[in-house]
Amino acid sequence: MRSRTAWGTAAAVMGGLLVTGCGDGGGAGGAQGAAATASGGFPVTVTDCRGAGTTFSRPPGKIVTSNAAGLELLLRLGAGDKVIGTGFPPGPGTLPGALDARGREVKVLSRSVIPKEKLLASGADLYIDTFADMRMSGMGDAPTDEEFRAAGIKHIYLKSTACAARREHAVTDLSAVEADITALGEVTGARAKAAELVDGMKTRVRAVRKAIGDVPRDQRPTYFFFDYDAGTKQPTALCNRQVAHAVITLAGARNIFADCDTTYKQVGWEDVLSRDPDWIQLGVRNRGGRAATEKGFDEARRWLETNPATKGLKAVKEGHFLRIRSEWTTIAGVENADTVERIAHTLYPSKVG
Template sequence: MLCLNSHWRVRAAVFLATLLALGGAARAERAERARPVVIDVCGKPVTYTAVPQRAVTHDSNITEMFLFLGLGPKLVGYSGIAGDKELSPAYRAALAGVPDLSRKSMNLESMLGVRADFVFAGWNYGFRAGGVTPELLARYAIDSYVLRESCIHVQKRERVSLVDGVADMRNLARIFDVEERNADRLGAIETRVHALAERMRGLEKRPRVFVFDSGQRLPVTVGRFGMPHAMIEAAGGENIFSDIESNWPTGNWEDVIARNPEWIIIVDYGQPDAQGKIDFLLGKRELSQVSAIRNRRFFVMRYAQATPGPGNVDMAEALARKLHPERFVGAQK
């Protein structure tokens, strides 16, 4: 009888301890979710009162940011990733089984259908006037976050930085309460950015670079507020369209000829593919005397690498090796 009573006392104690632990966890979760997080979003303070549980992302680079932070389990849908904007192989498995809500534009009905409580997108990266906007989502009690690079469409900025994508990911980590688990990974990216800046310090010559995104009659390129501009600067180059105060503007072929780029960055997505774009440029007779064309100096980036995302520093380092190989003599790749 004594043994039996002792057995039940032990079981009761374990049960009580479990209840207390669960209650403590529940209280901690309620306290955490009750703690508001205030983030600057395109120059305005936005308050997030709860950790989102059902998120939707738009575009491949934005989805890669989200998955880089280990937030795949919170993803209930994505959009804007057509076959020509494929993810890096490192992220494809994490996206398997997640509903593709729309191949092109954002779709409010589909987001409501998966009961989204958070949307990560950007201006011209899903959000657009007259379509889905953060204000529209708020009417349905859906929180949102806007990609920093895209804020140039709604606020003035002085420059774009190679660590803008890191700032986005730090903000997301705060919103989703995963700062601690991502601190080392994000810090490592910033360390590499600073190391590249030191390696490029004191350059006497910066090669001229033209970014060719798409277009035949007129070229879509990168202005001073697009992420490739920041990558070109960090790599020791000069963006020939840095005088255009936008992120992804339309340029003209006359200026390409006059400014005579020494390198051309090809953004690999859409049709034609990267080689098709190179062939188009090589076959354009008026460009035949452009330095980059004569010397066949092309550098290819996938769409998700050319737009803000976790792979930006990889591309900046690789571009720097092309523009300034003398600065990497003896350095490990």
């Protein structure tokens, strides 16, 4: 198996893990539970996956993010100047537009999971966690609630991803991601910007849904997310608790592993062959630049076209490939709505401009 990139490792941690720090994700809620009750918008209380609340009497001043997903959201909210460190840093070109250079200016506390000692000694007053509990993953020892409190660090999750595997139902919309954005906006005092981002996502998704609304669900094309960077010996199924399942569904496609009730699951190529998808997304993560990433897409396509186990697939024979980066599909963020548009435009070019 090809070694995973930082994004791939993060994705693997989120898939299928029994979360001790998050409990039951339930429903579609993200880091929701934020409620402004006083003049100026504070105090604000944000709930974790178990419903336990963390209260903020004022905006945090020093934030550490577990990976580039939380970092990007803070940059988009205009709170990037408060971020003093991150794990799983964004590579060159990972973040869109002007956010790219700003994101790479943030201090890197670790290229992967931030070591417990370094996190607790970081000086942060807030840690935004995209992951489930690391203590069961073999990727490092996470601080306990008591250790976070002793260090003066409030700990909140992006529940749309951290607690996804514990959801009771398939995720078919972006409400959890939108709720995370709203909550971070309330915590950082950026409510107006959060509302703008969420409204923009809803507008784009609504337009797609309206455009393809007359296509019967049982006639929508089937779709396979090929996680090339996760390895090819045994494919990784993207299941119905992962945010990408919502992206695929909203774009008017049918995830071939929609019957898989977790986030990710190792399957066999015979499982893909038996479901014979109409379209395949080439799941490649940013490789440090546009040219290198495009080369990764070329490699993924070539592997499918030359491997005896996959070259007979309908999508492969018809050249039905989508070159959309994994991060924009599987990691919660504003790009999820953009990816809905891109997939829908490819599948329904006469309906979605």
